[in-house]
Amino acid sequence: MAWDTDATQARLLDAAISEFSERGFSGARIHEISRRSGCNKERIYFYFGNKAKLFEAALTRELGSALDDVPIKGSGPQAVADFAGRYFDFVTSHPNLARLTSWEGLERGYPVGAEKRAIHSALKVSEIRGALPRISEAVAEDLLLTIITLCHAWMSNPNVHLVITGTPNQDRRRSAILRTSELLARDASDCS
Amino acid sequence: MAWDTDATQARLLDAAISEFSERGFSGARIHEISRRSGCNKERIYFYFGNKAKLFEAALTRELGSALDDVPIKGSGPQAVADFAGRYFDFVTSHPNLARLTSWEGLERGYPVGAEKRAIHSALKVSEIRGALPRISEAVAEDLLLTIITLCHAWMSNPNVHLVITGTPNQDRRRSAILRTSELLARDASDCS
């Protein structure tokens, strides 16, 4: 079998994403990442330098273009609600994304790749304003922020859901977020 | 000066709350907690047993009766919005609360003191249903969950706010949450 350095790095990154997602930066163990990946520990230092850089690479890779993968289709409040529902589905089908960003927010002082993420956010804000032509940029930002916060919290803050609703119910939570998004979008359109 | 064992434990708990809030369970250092408290490290093990029990004690103490401290006054959607605003103020003036619960959700499998917290939540759900008589229990739970999630995220997930809105603005976020709460409360009342 030929050497495939890209595959080796990818396996390391996959393992790092899982480990960091589960245990965070402080809790993650280099040894465990190497074990999960099936690669040698030394490869981590060869390819990524150190634990901190590996975390950044893992987060960057998992972030990918998350927002870009969930476009807003159509226009009007129900289009925003539809986006919220699909973003919720995206987040639940990429369980590491919300947890990694949550760890990042708690453990790190400053977001990884802030500029690029800001650009992607701004594009999404523009899309929202395309679907709701009458609203201001600030209102669109607030709306996006609320949607993302609610979707991420479902994955990264299970205890709050558990304590309040008893057994968490994903479909129910999805519906609630969808409804919230539609109300906010409708209100924003009407108010301005 | 007389021995004041309660004060000693309180100083340890205060220091533990700060340290765990900043760095989480894995990131927190026993030595640092002892240093901050001005007490000896040995006192931690004497009073709390080990790091895990200290974390639970710290979280329990910081949780206190958070929800009970923010009553719902009056009735109608604006009463719920008013509650959301005061809960936001409570969370921002108790900066460790949201971060500790966030750490707990990520690092621990199960919430500390789940039963008591469930009871306090249920009381708050009842209060909401008192203010919005027509709504179901499930809808009230969803509403409370959304309010708490949004308020906590302001403290525990700064990066998302930073990336989307640029410089975070507390008053603006407070207003957005207030508005969201009122819309949800109004919608819930009307729908049923």
Place this chain on the structure above:
DNA sequence: CGTAAGTACAAACAAACGGTTGGAGTTAGG
């Protein structure tokens, strides 16, 4: 008063853990 029990601190210690490095050897392709 005197002594015993309880509280606290300082310091040292044990044992394990964890990130990181280096070296020696192996596998694969050209």
Place this chain on the structure above:
DNA sequence: CCTAACTCCAACCGTTTGTTTGTACTTACG
């Protein structure tokens, strides 16, 4: 054969949890 990619292993070295020992001071109680 040569080189790059890779594995295996051991070791380094600071860190961290948790324990122990010794000492000093406080309070309660006889």
